[in-house]
Amino acid sequence: MTVTGQDTNAGRALRGLEDGRASVRLRAALELGAAPDPRHVDRLVERSAIEPEFFVRDMLTWALTRHPVALTLPALLREVRSRRAQARSQALHTLSKIGDRQAWPAITRTLLTDTDDEVARSAWRAAVVLVPEGEEPALAEVLATQLGRGRRETQLSLSRALVALGEAITGVLLTATTDPDPRVSAHALATQRLLRDPDAGFTFAIEEAKRVVALGGTGEEGR
Structure with missing residues (x-):
């Protein structure tokens, strides 16, 4: 050879x-x-x-x-x-x-x-x-179970993945904003902010969400 x-x-x-x-x-x-x-x-x-x-x-x-x-x-x-x-x-x-x-x-x-x-x-x-077309809502449901998980880098990765699914995440995020776990609700609020404003910094979004949760709100008042 x-x-x-x-x-x-x-x-x-x-x-x-x-x-x-x-x-x-x-x-x-x-x-x-x-x-x-x-x-x-x-x-x-x-x-x-x-x-x-x-x-x-x-x-x-x-x-x-x-x-x-x-x-x-x-x-x-x-x-x-x-x-x-x-x-x-x-x-x-x-x-x-x-x-x-x-x-x-x-x-x-x-x-x-x-x-x-x-x-x-x-x-x-x-x-x-x-994800195939039409499967986004089911995927969003699974991803939402991971809200509040890990440190900033992990939470940012999840938020980006959720935001990439677009409007399919609206319902699961709304539900998660009322979760009794403040880490989950704050993460959901921060992800909502990123969905509305993709240019928003995640650190600012999560800190703002934590303040809202601490004050007992959902971030939706007055919107």
Whole structure:
């Protein structure tokens, strides 16, 4: 069998994915994406599950998007069921970038409510990209169960996902503004504000919502 220069380069790049230097791994992922090869899909997916550096993971995702969906989709759908949180998170992130709605059935309630914040956030982002027309209200109902969860970054991710669903979230947010848990009601109020004014800063919106909740209001008086 004749070994071509391309095969030699690919072999070097595959070895580079295991290098201890993040810059080498980044370059390797770039090379594998620049010259897509079906034989490399599994290695890219496997590396995504354990790669510690954000920028390298993002390049691995880009490399996977350069390959045929028929090859990447099955591998990624297996990963969303992994016991490893990073494997699930990265697979969901990559599915959101690919944007093929064949993946929608894999976005389960279990993933949308995953106990790992990174997995849940990735699931929220993937869900709003992949949700079929007409399924938005049902998705909004599930996402609303996560209101009040986590720290600012997690809450902002959820608010952005909800806002991306548009008017489908109006009812569930209104209900959540009267939730007895002040974290839930404040988060719902802040999300309402972002829905009305997407340019509003989330930090300002959440602090204003907390004040409203503390005063016993819903933020709807006088509107």
